[in-house]
Amino acid sequence: MVEIDTAEENKEIARRYRHLLKQAQPYLQDDDASIIRKAFNVALEAHKDMRRKSGEPYIYHPIEVARICVDEIGLGTTSIVAALLHDVVEDTDITLKEIEELFGPKVAQIIDGLTKISGVFEKGTSQQAENFRKMLLTLSEDLRVILIKLADRLHNMRTLNSMPRNKQLKIASETIYLYAPLAHRLGLYAIKSELEDLWLKYSNYNVYKEIANKINETKRARGTFIKSFIEPIKKELDENNLKYEIKGRPKSIHSIWNKMRAQNVPFEEIYDLFAIRIILDCPFEIEKAICWQVYSIVTDYYKPNPDRLRDWISTSKANGYESLHTTVMSKSGKWVEVQIRTRRMDEIAEKGYAAHWKYKEKTNKSSSLDEWVAKIRDMMTESDATALEFVDEFKSNLYNDEVFVFTPKGDLKILPKDSTALDFAFDIHTEVGAKCIGAKVSQKLVPLNYKLKNGDQVEIITSNKQKPAEGWLGYVVTSKARARIRESLQEEKKIRSEEGREIVLRKLKQMKIEPSSDIWHEIRSFFNEKNQMDFLSKIATGEIDSKELKRFKEKKESLKQKKTGNAPDAKSFEKELKNVKGEEHDVLLIGEDMDVVEYTIAQCCKPIPGDEVFGFVTVSEGIKIHRTNCPNAVELMSNHGHRVIKAGWASKKQTRFVASMLVIGTDRVGLISDITKVISEQMKVNVRSMSISSEDGIFEGKIQLFISDTDHLNDLIKLIRKVPDIIKVHRIEDKD
Template sequence: MTEAEIEAEEKEINSRFNHLLKTMKDRMDKEDRDLLKRAFNLARDAHSEVRRKSGEPYIYHPIEVARIVSEEIGLGPKSVASALIHDVVEDSDYTLEDIERLFDEDIAHIIDGLTKISGIFDMDVSLQAENFRKMLLTLSDDIRVILIKLADRLHNMRTLESMPQHKQLKIASETLYLYAPLAHRIGLYNIKTELEDLSLKYTEPEVYRDIVLRLKNSQNEAHRYLSDFSKYIRKYLKEEGFEFEIKERTKSIYSIRKKMLSQGVGFDEIYDKFAIRIIVNSSREREKSDCWRAYSIVTDHFRPNTERLRDWISAPKANGYESLHTTVMGPAGHWVEVQIRTKRMDEVAERGYAAHWKYKEDSSGQSKLDEWINRIREVLENNEGNAVDFVDEFKMNLMADEIYIFTPKGDLMILPSSSTPLDFSFSIHTDIGLKTLGAKVNGRLVPLNYRLKSGDQVEIITSQKQKPKEDWLNYVVTSKARNNIKSALKSERREIADDGKEILERKLKYIKVKPSKNLIQEMVKYFHLKNSTELYYKVGMQIIDNAQLKEFMRDQNQGFYSYLRKRIIGRSKNDLNKAKKKEKEDASGDDQKFIVFGPDEQEFDYKIAKCCNPIPGDDVFGFITATEGIKLHHKNCPNSVYLQSNFAQRILRAKWVSTKKKEYSSVLVIRGIDTVGLVNKVTQIISNDLHVNIRSINIAGDEGIFEGLITVVVQDKLHLEKVIERLRKIEGVSSVERRFAERD
């Protein structure tokens, strides 16, 4: 680099740091300013020789992470200082002891939580999932760790363009699967939205570009429409003496994509892309009444969709989010989402739990945070599976949508959606859960697998004689209920096994047989069990009775095991020969040499994944399964984000290299207005005009609208697109789309 370039970089670095200091001016004194300068100088020294993939000096990254922590999340000087040096211990010779000596124990503790894990984990466990578990362990001590970690991830996503494509896909999939839901759960809605949009940009780039282009084309029209609509609202609110501001916005790219998929519609059919937010300036005592008064004014002048009212003021979300949401019919027949909240509620919504520190008198928010962190501790302490199982459990229990349930005395409890009375009883107390005999919902007896809904009042009926049952595990969704049921069943199983051991020894002594270790192992093999504990349990439960024990002893005396071993070996050889024959048959089929894998473009055996049925021309990737070799998936497969996020080391880049003709099944979803002879037109075009084989067709109409599934056999993606294009031209057909299976 030239001296001029070095000087320009130094100037840019100092400019970025000075901007960071400006964002902190209302939250720091002279001592805090000195702390930030020391952290900045240490980071600049530690990263002085390092550059990012984009070619920029690495120091840009910690400065930008610190700016996000300060400006977009709103944390204090210690958190900002920690963000500046968050990579120092991992990427340089500085140690945690150095950090504690140079700063203090508190900052060293935060850095310890932020330092990435080094080491090798089991190949079946995602390293990122293990990192996520470690991060949550630290979260249970200090939430600042996870807030800084989210800022780190946000800046990495903002600068992802310089990474190779396979890294982009991996990082974006992790973000969509773990970090965006976590940001949502903590209440960082702006960060959650940006993480989702940026993830979509790399996981589905074509879809992302299409929605961005459509939004850009309709931007002026949308802006004009929202401005006109807001004028009415401003007029009516001013007449009633409100102090307020209104923010206008369109839905995020990711939320539009999500709606298109869930409703099976195109961009133009999403009816509530417009939204405004009314932020009322109100005292703490009048917050609720002012919000409802503003709601009344809006709905007096614009017809609301009653099914779209969401009241998170009377019952705030577990992450502290408070707001009223409704959708009203605006001018010119457009639906508009209206959010109503106070300035305090808006800051909590923007900055999540970080904002609670500003409003210290709001103990409810902090107690909800403490409650959520306690639930994290429960999941961490009771989880016995691998990291990927843990992450799935975490997502299910701590990031799921919520329902609001009332106790018989009217106390409010928050549970994950799809919870049952058993989940409710365990959330009250473990002893109540273990003794649950039945339940009443809204005064009516219901089965224990009944799925609760928001607003239900639940009464639990208990009995001291009741014990948990195995099928209870199929009824519950919360980790607390599941882990307590498993623990109780294990404990009961151990007690029965202990009794069974005594019974077995007594029975063997009665027939003058010494219960040796070898004999017990022979019995385990004979009864096809896993271990001696299972043997004792089955004896205790009288599943293995006297007659079976006598038969064992008779076969033992007749050299039964010699015969059994021969039979097993013979069967194994037979199975092996069958497997070889099948392998040979598979190898001679047309599936070979259509795909090459990895950077070296090697040929491997593979199978087509049934969840997405990719065909030649599709963007694909290979996934190394535990038992079935390589499975080939479409990049838009419903399982794609999950696999890329949790098993990145088992993902293989893949591409089609052969033009050899082969037939592939693909399912099309066709919708439109039901007309006479429609099915005939469809089959005529597919079979006669295009000469495509129809494997199955199922079209049903209701009140003039039809929807159907057609399975066609095509040669590749271009062939399929030709079929879709012709079908879309049929009069009355509104949409034809390729369908992928739901996620496994």
């Protein structure tokens, strides 16, 4: 047992607290320091016997969350107090009432929003989703709850190394699923980028490390290039007596990885690995003119790409982001992104909503961020969706780009990218949307599902005979439109669902199945319906044939024949595994533990040995093994983390798995023969299937192979890359 040096720990706690006060100094007024001290003392006493998984005193965590609130987000005293106390109600004996008596109703309200819901939830929902909903609903009361929660999540991600693997995957998946998009939407770009990078680090460490190493290897060359690139720009800025700062920094690891995946190219082929940022000091009144003046200076020296000009100064992004972006060709033939902004714009870009409010008082300038928060508040206070639907609905509003359109009177409306004429109608007014039969764009009639383009001037056509239809949900992307359409359909659906319920009950009686809450949930899952009402409505309308319930009965009976284990969640499974294999065993070994519990390889991602994997306890199909980078992994782990189990590959069992790769090259006689020789003769790999096409001299082959693990596959890919005239080779998702 490690001996704890209490005196040293107390010194460290005091040092961290002093550092927090120093960071907070610019924000403090009157007796703020004594209120913060009081909150610190309460937290210190409440957490005195608690330690984090790393072994550190728990109090380090609230101090660090408070520091992030001040230093990285720019929040003030109330937020510091709430951050210091954010875990005391959930983790200690202190009550919300006591917090209110000591620090007032505002701090108590914020802490209530940060405290997780306890208790048992009905099947088909998710405790994580319920907690997300509770936290997000505070947007209608106090946005600081969300900002403190982001600070809390950032510190948890920075210290995730000490957590067990299944917890790492759960927390990281929640982060990329909701918290990183939330940081993006609130304009916290630095926090958003770090959360994304940390997610990649814990979900796919090898990829993260490889990109990080390559960024580091190119650091010196990048520095030399940046110095040379900015030299003529600096000279011109100086001659124009402009006050400025120039920064050159690489893109985030996550954004580089995204580009590599989207373009199917290696690191070396990503052209815009870094951006040059020019930050200007100038009065608010002349910001726009100065930014365009600097744009003119940059493009005097370097040729711009006309398709890559982004003007977020004239109209800011929906999260308040303002900047002028251009991509220019350097003298050495490299594309370089240049961002031009003022000091005010830069602070809003880095610190988001808190900085936006600080400058709003000085400039009296409202932004689209205020409008977005107002819309979200409307959506949240009126939504009657389930927790999972609610979170999914909210999430769909986070990462969207915008489209700028105008009313017939010339009023600007900013809507998410891919919004339709129907979205526009609902944005104007609920009744206009409900009665919309079409629209006119540039005096031409367009249908309800017409996708709006930047600059469109839209006139909505209505009819009193019109009413929302189910198909409209496929036409809209905005939450407001979806919520109003659902609301209109709800009453009709309720009537149909009652009819459907009677049909199902009759069928269950015929099949001698007793209807219970578990049975209802299993039937809904069997038909892949998100909620009970949708399922029963489809039964009533015949969209789902009630005869199909017979298949449900057959599946249920066949599952009884299999050993799927009795574990409804990860904790139960680990307990079951330890009982059978010993106390030190809490990881499902693929290829070895079939005698303990049955599991199947998930068909959505088909993992092979060497892939990072996790097990997921499904409702009716036992345990499924997924890759950590499976397309469905983030949603499964973020909404149902309690059903994620640790899994790994048993090394001793030799099994063949199917994997697919894509080969692209310049077509020539004998190319296929050269590839198959590498596969069959050099690597002794059997081919399951091969599809080949050639167009305009470019060869493309999709090959399915039986391989033993990822090392086997990677060795094969390296050898094929050496075949003359091959341009690209990489693994792709398997499709049956």
